[in-house]
Amino acid sequence: MVKITINGSEYEVEADLTILQACEQVGVEIPRFCFHERLSIAGNCRMCLVDMERSPKPVASCAMPVADGMVVNTNTAKVQKMRRGVMEFLLINHPLDCPICDQGGECDLQDQAMGYGIDHSRYAENKRAVKDKDFGPLIKTIMTRCIHCTRCVRFATEVAGVPELGAMGRGENTEIGTYVEHALTSELSGNMIDLCPVGALTSRPYAFAARPWELTKTESVDVLDAVGSNIRVDARGPEVLRILPRLNEDVNEEWISDKTRFACDGLRRQRLDRPYLRRDGKLQAASWNEALKAIAEAANGVASASMAAIAGDLADCESMLALKDLMTALGSANIDCRQDGAKLDTRVRSSYLFNTTIAGIEQADAVVLVGCNPRLEAPVLNARIRKRWVAGNFTVGVIGPEADLTYPTTLVGTSAKDLEVIAAGKGHFAKVLKNAEKAMIIVGQGALKGEDGAAVLNLARQAADKLGMIKPGWNGFNVLHTAAARVGGLDLGFVPGEGGLDVAGILAGAQSSTINMVYLLCADEIDTQALGDAFVIYQGHHGDAGAHRADVILPGAAYTEKNATYVNTEGRVQLGRRAIFPPGEAREDWTIIRALSAVLGQTLPYDDLKAVRAKLVEANPNFLNINQTTPAEWGSFGTEGAISDAPFASPVCNFYMTDPISRASETMAHCIETFGKDDERKTGTDG
Amino acid sequence: MTDVTTKTENPEDFAFTAENMGAAKAVIAKYPDGWQASAVMPLLDIAQRQNGGHLTQAAMDHIARVLDMPNIRVYEVATFYTMYNHKPIGKHHVQVCTNLPCWLRGSDEIMETCHKFLGLDNHESSEDGIFTLTEVECLGACVNAPMMQVGDDYYEDLDADSTLAILSELKAGKTPKTGSQIRRVSCEPVTGLTSLEEQAELRKAKVGGD
Numbered sequence: 001m002v003k004i005t006i007n008g009s010e011y012e013v014e015a016d017l018t019i020l021q022a023c024e025q026v027g028v029e030i031p032r033f034c035f036h037e038r039l040s041i042a043g044n045c046r047m048c049l050v051d052m053e054r055s056p057k058p059v060a061s062c063a064m065p066v067a068d069g070m071v072v073n074t075n076t077a078k079v080q081k082m083r084r085g086v087m088e089f090l091l092i093n094h095p096l097d098c099p100i101c102d103q104g105g106e107c108d109l110q111d112q113a114m115g116y117g118i119d120h121s122r123y124a125e126n127k128r129a130v131k132d133k134d135f136g137p138l139i140k141t142i143m144t145r146c147i148h149c150t151r152c153v154r155f156a157t158e159v160a161g162v163p164e165l166g167a168m169g170r171g172e173n174t175e176i177g178t179y180v181e182h183a184l185t186s187e188l189s190g191n192m193i194d195l196c197p198v199g200a201l202t203s204r205p206y207a208f209a210a211r212p213w214e215l216t217k218t219e220s221v222d223v224l225d226a227v228g229s230n231i232r233v234d235a236r237g238p239e240v241l242r243i244l245p246r247l248n249e250d251v252n253e254e255w256i257s258d259k260t261r262f263a264c265d266g267l268r269r270q271r272l273d274r275p276y277l278r279r280d281g282k283l284q285a286a287s288w289n290e291a292l293k294a295i296a297e298a299a300n301g302v303a304s305a306s307m308a309a310i311a312g313d314l315a316d317c318e319s320m321l322a323l324k325d326l327m328t329a330l331g332s333a334n335i336d337c338r339q340d341g342a343k344l345d346t347r348v349r350s351s352y353l354f355n356t357t358i359a360g361i362e363q364a365d366a367v368v369l370v371g372c373n374p375r376l377e378a379p380v381l382n383a384r385i386r387k388r389w390v391a392g393n394f395t396v397g398v399i400g401p402e403a404d405l406t407y408p409t410t411l412v413g414t415s416a417k418d419l420e421v422i423a424a425g426k427g428h429f430a431k432v433l434k435n436a437e438k439a440m441i442i443v444g445q446g447a448l449k450g451e452d453g454a455a456v457l458n459l460a461r462q463a464a465d466k467l468g469m470i471k472p473g474w475n476g477f478n479v480l481h482t483a484a485a486r487v488g489g490l491d492l493g494f495v496p497g498e499g500g501l502d503v504a505g506i507l508a509g510a511q512s513s514t515i516n517m518v519y520l521l522c523a524d525e526i527d528t529q530a531l532g533d534a535f536v537i538y539q540g541h542h543g544d545a546g547a548h549r550a551d552v553i554l555p556g557a558a559y560t561e562k563n564a565t566y567v568n569t570e571g572r573v574q575l576g577r578r579a580i581f582p583p584g585e586a587r588e589d590w591t592i593i594r595a596l597s598a599v600l601g602q603t604l605p606y607d608d609l610k611a612v613r614a615k616l617v618e619a620n621p622n623f624l625n626i627n628q629t630t631p632a633e634w635g636s637f638g639t640e641g642a643i644s645d646a647p648f649a650s651p652v653c654n655f656y657m658t659d660p661i662s663r664a665s666e667t668m669a670h671c672i673e674t675f676g677k678d679d680e681r682k683t684g685t686d687g
Numbered sequence: 688m689t690d691v692t693t694k695t696e697n698p699e700d701f702a703f704t705a706e707n708m709g710a711a712k713a714v715i716a717k718y719p720d721g722w723q724a725s726a727v728m729p730l731l732d733i734a735q736r737q738n739g740g741h742l743t744q745a746a747m748d749h750i751a752r753v754l755d756m757p758n759i760r761v762y763e764v765a766t767f768y769t770m771y772n773h774k775p776i777g778k779h780h781v782q783v784c785t786n787l788p789c790w791l792r793g794s795d796e797i798m799e800t801c802h803k804f805l806g807l808d809n810h811e812s813s814e815d816g817i818f819t820l821t822e823v824e825c826l827g828a829c830v831n832a833p834m835m836q837v838g839d840d841y842y843e844d845l846d847a848d849s850t851l852a853i854l855s856e857l858k859a860g861k862t863p864k865t866g867s868q869i870r871r872v873s874c875e876p877v878t879g880l881t882s883l884e885e886q887a888e889l890r891k892a893k894v895g896g897d
Binding site: 035157163165166167168169170178179180 | 709744757758759760762763766888
């Protein structure tokens, strides 16, 4: 701790702070453009100049460490004059196009010019103009507005791990760009839009769509991957216009992936806004009463053992609970939430969680990734692994698909056989893990969805046990999910009951006509062609694969349209909040199932959200701990069995389209046009 | 002026010749392990010379590979310094300094002479590929201003006549005398030494001159 005097008051602050951080801690505001907490210090905008005693010149407070006895002034006439001077220089070459600039209203330069600048310009000469760059379909550039803070350059290099941006030229001719023109190949590129303190980098899909003060802001969580990034949904009237990240140090820090941010235009397209009934082989619009009655009629002659329900990747916990309760009331045990067929079960909670937690990655010394590509499956989590790697003394081994994860990796193997070797404590990398104080194993769905999934899970558990990944205060066993609904579904026990069928069993049953009625809750990623002659009820929000096969469509609400609970891959219970109302006659999902239960004569015992949430807690007390993770007990899980030597593959082969929302998104389609062609890892049609 | 964005990927490949690779390795060896990227500037110079006076994207990419650094970091350095050329230049790169000391001593006249004799504007190259004319910032020879640099050689204490003579000789394929164009030894006073006269002979031997 050092003693430092700021504006005449003496404070004690930690010795490793900069003046700017110290000022911030004691509540003194210092304007800045280039400084950002999560990026390295550049010190090139000069906006943070302060007056320091015994220094002949002003000092850049963002780059100056505090020292004992330092006397700093930030509110003197001298400082005011310095700030005015810097501001004037920044504005010399900045265009006066605020009225047509998308950053208007949330622009650091605008705000700080109001706060610290002068009220007129003395500059009469020509301003410089800079050619715009093509950064791809997500980021729109107006480079004349750039003030060369280099936040985007530092973000690309440090956080995203794709060193593609740089400052070319020098002095007045400096331009930010890629030199050789190409779209930025990062799944986190959208964050540069947030980082840009001016309107140089703005959102291309959101261009000229709205002003920030027109938008209703709702704090919610993302469901397009299993990270559960905290987001803010900005809507105007009935439309979600954009999605921004919300700070949560434990989950996404302040980043979100490009899919999370830009897929929101998919919420407006191909929506199911009214119930449909298949009449004469064709889906025709119907009323809610007709649709529910049709289901009741169809259910009449079906034995309970011939009924089945599958919950998809975007389902919320409330609706899964309601559907499970309904199926139980109807006497069917054929329910499953593991669309991809991952061999996870609910006996031991730690067997399906990311136990280390995302923030916990920063304490690890070594990690082995088994059958997953975190860069595509959970870009924000991958950024956390990269952050750990940047900090040094961290080894990453990969068993499975070899890919550029933005940090160096060691290829340990490709299949379950190689995992077996590690689990036996043999081989070089087993030693690395064993010698690490805090080692991690991350098992992806790509390793678990095969026939030998349970055996792979068993091997992964053995590896964790044998290589010392499980110790007091540290659980290094992690499952990386790709679906926002999965952990919630497993927590609720949305898996086959006594003698029940799993997804593969349900599909086989439908083929052989032993399953006659299937309820799809937002389930689009199964092979809908395999549903045979079964009567299919599809509840969801998009006209995707499930809806096309359905006999009855019940229109539900997308994640921005309902108050719903989701559990992320760490087991963190988070609340999504309604930003807009569902379109047309669509309803919140659990209410649909509640209404159907009454028609089927099995009325569910809850009438409002509060009662459903009470039931959630009853089903699993973890639902009490909102926004928290509950450490799960370690246990024995997985089953011994034969393993195959087929190489693992990531379940996400096409990052930009993994779910009904992103598949309906035009922006995501543009991304595939740009990135999909010559990039093998991003081709394919769906996730 | 640097070309800050290029759409055309240079199709031609670039690799150091064995000799230049040796030179590059010698430069890299000067820096500690893991800090090989520090060698980027000398390597860019070697590449530029090998390439006949300018850098291509292929050359910069090659250096990035040799030094195990991202391409963009090489582009940043190569576009920052004006000594790296990004377009083909003539055999003789005439660089006239027009900064304050040279300007006070008549660099306008030198520039004008070059314009006229070569028939080139700033940043232009002659069609026969012999000359490129560039106006540059201070080259650090202010004491003998005005001056210009052609290739690796400095020509100092210029006036219109001496400039013309140098350019004519270059055009004729001859090698003009470098350094001061008046009877000055190195950067000593034109009017003769005012101090340390007893060491004049020794100095002459060291710095050359007549």
